[in-house]
Amino acid sequence: MTDPSSDGEVGSPASTAEDPDRDLRIRVDHVGIAVADRDTLAPVLELLGGELIADEPADGFRWIQYELGDLSRIELIEPTAPDTFLTDFLDRNGTGFHHVTFEVAAIDDVVAHLRDHDLRVVDRADHEKYREAFVSPRSTGGVLFQLMEYEPGYCEAYGEPGVGHDLLTDHSYLDPAESH
Amino acid sequence: MTDPSSDGEVGSPASTAEDPDRDLRIRVDHVGIAVADRDTLAPVLELLGGELIADEPADGFRWIQYELGDLSRIELIEPTAPDTFLTDFLDRNGTGFHHVTFEVAAIDDVVAHLRDHDLRVVDRADHEKYREAFVSPRSTGGVLFQLMEYEPGYCEAYGEPGVGHDLLTDHSYLDPAESH
Incomplete structure (x- = not known):
């Protein structure tokens, strides 16, 4: 946590309502790839040493995560229903980074x-x-960024988040005994 | 290193010439995004806390890397010449994950x-x-994977590779005194 007294943004001439106490820590968590059929890419990720850590249904698609050596991850998203954001994406782009x-x-x-x-x-x-939440592609020239904050229980359900997770040490689920 | 005697691939019925001593350690290093103009996306990465760690010319493009909290990185690639792989990509796709x-x-x-x-x-x-090296999109249904092995001197030139780098501990440049 930052010390609110240590960073004199409040009262500065800046016109934004920005709060200096905000916690803006962030890391790349995973890359999502749209596939019409997981068999397009799953064998490649396995050859690259990816370990399957999740294969879960969602609303109209399933997400299949592979962990690499250091817990960095690649996710495949495969449609399980017609006429969703994902089938639209695949119709426009084919298999590709999503x-x-x-x-x-x-x-x-x-x-x-x-x-x-x-x-x-x-x-x-x-x-x-x-x-x-998602940063709209309208604000990024067209690319899609997802923001995720993990809740307690996420690790147990899907394996550890990425190795950089130790930077986010105020998440009590990392090690409840050490949380503060 | 694996112990060649511990994993009986040699002499197995498999027909490949695969070498069990191969070192296949791997991690996601960065995500490359094609942009016609860095100003499309650089301010967004800066708002997300990205720190500019490299802005380097290459053959027909420049690559601009932003490091996030845990050394995870996003790279923008921006054309600096006409009629390259990158202008072709942008003509076909516009700004997007590359x-x-x-x-x-x-x-x-x-x-x-x-x-x-x-x-x-x-x-x-x-x-x-x-x-x-690159895994051809013909083998992946259309996505492009780059493989990179860093040579001594890379860190000094461009900052530390990602935090997961400690898995690749036989790279002597990580800490020459500790290499083995």
Whole structure:
């Protein structure tokens, strides 16, 4: 946590309502790849040493995560229903990189920060094991960034988040005994 | 290193010439995004906390790397000449995710492994500070994977590779005093 007295943004001439106490820690978590059929790419990820750590249904698609040596991850998303965002993407682009997910320590702080700077952030949602939002492609020239804050229980359900997770040490689920 | 006596691939019925001593360690290193103009996306990466760590000319483009909290990185590639792979990509796709780079400990081992399994690996090249190859999009349904092995001096030139780098501990440049 930052010390609010140590960084004199409050009262500065800046016109934004930005809060210096916001926790903006962030890391690349995984890369999402759209595939019409997982068999297009799953064998390649396995040859590259990827270990299957999750294969889960979602609304109209399933997400299949492979962990590499240091817990860096690649996710395949495969449609399981017609007429979704994913089939639209595949119709337009074919198999291809779909999104990059950033893990954040405090999603609402990051969302507020981006919105203060006039970026569009959409689809903010709370799920059982994670909280998410998306930086709209309208604000990025067309690429899709997902923001995710993991809730307690995420690790147990899907394996450890990436190795850089030790930077986000105020997440009590990392080691409840050491949380502060 | 694996112990060749511990994993009885040699003499197994498998018909590949695969070498069990190959070092196949790998991690996601960075995500490359094609941009017609860096100003499309650089301010967004800066708002997300990205720190500029490299802005370097290459043949017909420049690559601009942003490091996030844990040394995970995003790279923008921006054309500096007409009629290159990159302008072709942008003409077809516009701004968008272009490649994922995997850092490997031993590129020729990984390339041999993939080729043994009939994947196309192209553009194997040795540069002053890194060795590279690409898994052809023909073998992946259309996505581009770069493989990179860092040479001594890469860190000094461009900052530390990602935090997962401690898995690749036989790279003497990580800490020459501790190499073995």
